Amino acid sequence: MEGVERFGDPWEHIRLLSDAGRNEALLKMLATRAPGARVLEVGCGTGLWSCTAAALGAKEVWAVEPTAISEVARELIAANGLTDRVHLLESTVEELEPRPVDLAFSELLNADPFYEGVVEAMESAATWLVPGGQLAPSRLKVYAQLVRSSDSAKEVRDARRAIAGVGERFGLEVGPLLSGLADPGPYRYVTGGERLASEPVLLWDIALGTGEEPDEEVVREITSIDPGPIGGVVIWFEADLGGGITMRNPPGSTTHWGQHVNAWPAEIGAGAGASVKVRAIIEDDSVSISPA
Numbered sequence: 581m582e583g584v585e586r587f588g589d590p591w592e593h594i595r596l597l598s599d600a601g602r603n604e605a606l607l608k609m610l611a612t613r614a615p616g617a618r619v620l621e622v623g624c625g626t627g628l629w630s631c632t633a634a635a636l637g638a639k640e641v642w643a644v645e646p647t648a649i650s651e652v653a654r655e656l657i658a659a660n661g662l663t664d665r666v667h668l669l670e671s672t673v674e675e676l677e678p679r680p681v682d683l684a685f686s687e688l689l690n691a692d693p694f695y696e697g698v699v700e701a702m703e704s705a706a707t708w709l710v711p712g713g714q715l716a717p718s719r720l721k722v723y724a725q726l727v728r729s730s731d732s733a734k735e736v737r738d739a740r741r742a743i744a745g746v747g748e749r750f751g752l753e754v755g756p757l758l759s760g761l762a763d764p765g766p767y768r769y770v771t772g773g774e775r776l777a778s779e780p781v782l783l784w785d786i787a788l789g790t791g792e793e794p795d796e797e798v799v800r801e802i803t804s805i806d807p808g809p810i811g812g813v814v815i816w817f818e819a820d821l822g823g824g825i826t827m828r829n830p831p832g833s834t835t836h837w838g839q840h841v842n843a844w845p846a847e848i849g850a851g852a853g854a855s856v857k858v859r860a861i862i863e864d865d866s867v868s869i870s871p872a
């Protein structure tokens with residue numbers, strides 16, 4: 581259970597439940613698949629979707645949640661008289677003995693799609709499925725797009741300017757600080773809007789629950805659509821819930837996830853049609869992308 585406690589923050593659950601598009605996708609998937617099914621929800625959070633699955637006619641629901649938010653789920657299940665059909669298991673899915681289910685679903689996504697261990701968790705979830713059972717999401721695609729630097733590298737430039745300014749004002753030698761921060765590696769932050777400088781390029785396409793592990797390192801050439809500086813890369817995901825239903829956060833969409841930007845400390849100039857080589861690495865459940 582180590583490390584998952586952070587996902588129990590009630591504010592996180594308020595944020596994700598405020599996302600109408602995300603909720604609608606999960607609801608549509610449940611409306612077609614939950615009736616009459618035995619269901620596993622990996623990470624039920626507040627328990628809303630596990631109770632909804634039961635309300636839609638699921639025969640039995642295993643609601644798995646390792647963090648303190650499970651207290652809310654427990655009360656919700658009880659308040660709806662569902663304790664005989666919705667079983668709350670306070671654990672990670674990896675620690676549990678599988679029970680037979682027809683549908684195993686989750687929403688373990690973040691702006692950095694690997695942050696919440698979706699690949700590993702859905703691997704365990706798949707072991708609960710009876711033959712012909714369905715996993716949702718069953719596929720995770722992760723895309724990268726070049727972004728203009730004006731927005732993304734601004735903080736790095738502003739910080740350097742501020743440090744130099746303080747140095748000048750108080751007669752401090754700030755050289756060691758500036759060189760200490762000269763190459764901080766890719767800086768990752770979540771944004772709602774960046775100026776894009778390329779079409780999307782697929783980094784990973786993972787069939788979840790099949791034992792397929794994403795390559796830890798991929799290198800891609802991405803073509804700049806117009807001339808100008810390139811300040812980093814934005815990543816976004818598309819998770820396939822089946823039946824044409826997806827959860828996705830492409831740039832320009834309004835989701836609670838936003839998009840993850842890897843801003844580079846120094847911009848790269850690129851002409852229209854020039855290709856920029858990038859290296860994407862998954863390390864400690866997070867993606868970083870640097871110029872290759």
Ligand SMILES: C[S@@+](CC[C@H](N)C(=O)[O-])C[C@H]1O[C@@H](n2cnc3c(N)ncnc32)[C@H](O)[C@@H]1O
Nearest residue numbers: 587588622623624625645646647672673687701
């Ligand atoms: C993004 S929230 C989604 C909550 C709920 N399914 C919803 O859609 O409203 C993900 C939940 O999964 C839980 N979680 C994370 N890793 C897990 C794991 N390995 N096994 C079970 N639950 C996990 C977190 O504690 C968190 O409550």
